[in-house]
Amino acid sequence: MTKPFDSDPASGSGVTSQSVSDLLTVILTTSVTPSAPSTELIEAILQSFQRHCPSLTSCRVIVVFDSYDQIVPQARLKRGQVTAEQASNFDLYKNEQEIPLSVIKGEAEFGSPCIVTNSVPFEARQTSDKQVTFIEPSRRLGFGLAVREALRLTETPYVFVAQHDWSIIADIPIENTLRVMQASESDPAVPIKYVCLPAVPRLSCSVIFNLFREFRAGKATRARDDSKHSLTPMFFWHDKPHICSTAHYLARVFPSRLAMLRGDFIEDKIGQRARTQMKEGLWSKWATWLYYPDDGKQLCLRHLHGRTWRGTEGEERKLALYRAQNDITDPTDEDSTSRAACSSDLVPN
Known part of the structure; x- marks a missing residue:
């Protein structure tokens, strides 16, 4: 194990005393589910934020209500095919909020610019203080493009990206994570651009790669050292809940409109490309880490199966x-x- 990495402002790392809400925007993607128009599913996610990382609830939030493509007799949600009842319920689900909003219109482009149909109109409705933003595309975007459009409206240096059916089940030190990521900006030898939360045991990671590191975010107290922050390098880019640099996200995952097609998932499209490049020695280009509490024994996520839960x-x-x-x-x-x-x-x- 290497020495702890000190990200205390007093150590000269350049980390500021900004609050989590100044640094981070929550991006939450949701779509047609069998449980709509009930908001129980997304409420479970927000309640898990409140319980295990309450600082997220003070951040700006961008919710993407991804749409569908076809109304069919038999639903295939992953393909954007929904029943008439599900389409009607989704409209009710989206209209639960009753707050005054300003409207921004835009186009989500993808693929070849030579094909005029390669874009999806959307509306972004936003509160006056930009604390809450709702993005509603006219057709299905898919997780990848949904995240990209939210990133384009993000004004903070970091984002917390989550889907509507991944619940947090363990306390997450959001502030420490951000301090460690900030401090890494001045240390190119140890870049930390992306931190994923664990959903399955990873007990062998530090043994296989021998790269486990213990970071320290802030000064330790005599009574208790709450500043230690364990991460291990990860050789992939997952769609599971993660914290990432906004600029890094846009530059690496969405360098052009050709990078992501409509309906694509980031881990399927970019994750495989990233893994290949990491195997070729370009890990630092992606700088992906896994949060690694309790030597990989502590899981932080639970999947709520939004496509099947009613x-x-x-x-x-x-x-x-x-x-x-x-x-x-x-x-x-x-x-x-x-x-x-x-x-x-x-x-x-």
């Missing part, structure tokens, strides 16, 4: 239908309870 009422109806079809009448019957539980998708808490 909301509390929907899941109760599904369970009741299952019981009726299978003639399950005794709630104390362990076998029937087990079968019913297996039929239900994961419910956020």
